[in-house]
Amino acid sequence: MVPVAVKAPVKVARCVLKFPDPRAGSAARVRLQRDLARFVSRRPGRVVYSALDLVTGVSLGYGEHEHDMITASGAKVDILAALLARRDGRLGEGERDLASRMIRESDNGAADALWSRVGGGGAMSAFYRRIGLRETTPGPSRFWGGTNTSPADRVRLLKVLVNGGKGLTSADRATVLGLMGRVQKDQAWGVSAAARPGDRVALKNGWTPRPFIHHTWAVTSYGRVVGPGRDLLLSVQTDRQPGEGTGIQTIEGVARMIGARLDSLSPTTTRPCPTNPVA
Template identity: 75%
Template sequence: MAPHVHVANAACVLEYPDLVGAVAARGRLQKDLDRYVTRQPGRIVYSAHELVSGLRLAYREHESGMITASGSKVDILTALMLRRGRLSSAESDLAARMIRESDNHAADALWWRVGAGYGMGNFYRRMGLRETTPGPSRYWGGTNTSPADRIRLLRLLVQGGAGLSAVHRAHILGLMGRVQADQAWGVSAAARPGDRVALKNGWTPRPFVHNTWAVTSYGRIHGPGRDLLLAVQTDLQPGEGQGIQAVEGLARLIGQRLDKLSPRLTRTCPAVPVIT
C-alpha cells in the first residue's frame, strides 16, 4: 500500500490580468499624453506600438504633412539594400556614415543611387508606405511622412516582409543601434536601464516657415517584456532644443507608464481538502 502523503498548508495565490484596470490605466495615460501635446509649442504627432502587449497609443498618427529631415536616411538605406542585395564596401561606408553620423554628403550620394525621388516613390509603394512622399529633386530631407508610416517601416525592419531579408534588417537596425552619442537623444528617453535602442533622428531649421524648426525621432526600444516602436514628429518649433525636449518629454511619459498599463489582480486560492 502506498504511504499517505500529507501536504503542508502553504500560501496559494492566483494572479490574473485586471482587464478593467488596464482600460482605465490606458485612458489615463492617453489623457495625460493629449494634455502634454497640447501644452507644447508647435505641432506634435506620434504613434506608439508595443509589440509584446499589442498596446497602441497615438495622436494624429496619419498626419503626413511633416518632413522627416534626416529621418529619411533609413529609408534611403533600406531602398538601397533592396536594390543591391549586397552593398559594396564603398556603399557600406557611406551607409554607416549616413546613419551613425547622420552625414548629409553620404545621404546625397546614396539618394542618387536609389533613383532619387522616382526610385524612392517606387520603394514607398513597395513597402506600403502610402503616407510618405519623397522630397523633390535632391532634397531627400524634404520627404514627408506620418508617424503611422514610420511605425510601419519599423515593423518591417523588426518583423520582416516586403522582401527585406534578415541580413538586411539586422544591418539597418544594427547601425540605428550605434548612432554616435550626441545623436542618441529622442525616443531613447522611453528606455529603461538596460534596454536596447535603435533610432534615427531628424532636425532642420525652416527659415521660410517663420524661422522655426522641425525635429523628429523614431525607433525601437527593446528589453525584457517590452518591444516598443515609437515615432514622434514635430514642426513649428521655436528652436532645435525645444523640439528635442518636446520629443523626449513625450517619450519619457510613455516609457515610464508602460508597465502600469497591464495591472494584475491576486486572489487567494480556494480551499482544497487535504486527502490522507
C-alpha cells in the first residue's frame, strides 16, 4: 500500500460583526450613577466630578458645573499653559526649571515666580476666556491657589491639552502633559486610581487646609488616563473635608469605580456575518 499524504484540515475563521448595544449601555450607566451617588452620599463634605472618554464619547458628571471649587495646586497647570501661550512656547532655561518644579514637585515658590511672569490674575482671566473656561476665576492678587473652578472646566482644560487649539502648540501641550505624567510618586494619588494595569496617567492634584472654613480641607485631582480603547479625562474635586487623607480616599473611590466600569457604558454585541450578502 502506498502511503497517501493527507492535508491537515484548514481552519476557517468565524466571521462576526460587532454592533453597539445601547440598551445594555444605558442599563450599565444607570447602575454606575446609582452606585456613585450612594458612595458620594456616604462621604463627608462636598464631592463633585466630571468624566469624558474621548474614544467612546461617554461622559459622566455630578455637580460638574459647581464653579466655586478651589483648585489649590491644581492651578499650576493653568499657570504653565498660560505662560506657554503668552510666550509662543519660548521659555528660558530657568523658566523651564521653574515649570518642572512647579508641576512635578508642586513647588509653591516656583508657582509664585511664574504667576508673576504670566501677569497675575488679569492675564489668567484673559487666558481662561481665550480657551473657553467660563467657570474658572483666578485667585485674588498673588494668591493663585485661590483660583476657583468646576470639574467641567478641568475637563475642558484637559481636552485643550490633548486636542490642541486655543493658542497652544503641539510642543506646548507635550510639555504640560509630559510634566503631568512625571509627578513625584508621593503626589501620584487621586484620579490615577481609575487606571488599569499598563495605562498611562498624567495628572495634577491640589490640597490645602482651610482654617476659616471650620478647619477643613479642600482636596482635588484631575488628569488623563490613556490605554487600549480608552482616553479618559477625569476631574474629582472635594471640599469641607475633615483631613487631606479623607479627601484622597473619596477621590480615589470615585475614580476607581469609574475606571473599573467605564467599558460597560459602551458595550458591543456580536452577530455572525450574513451568508449571502447583497451587493
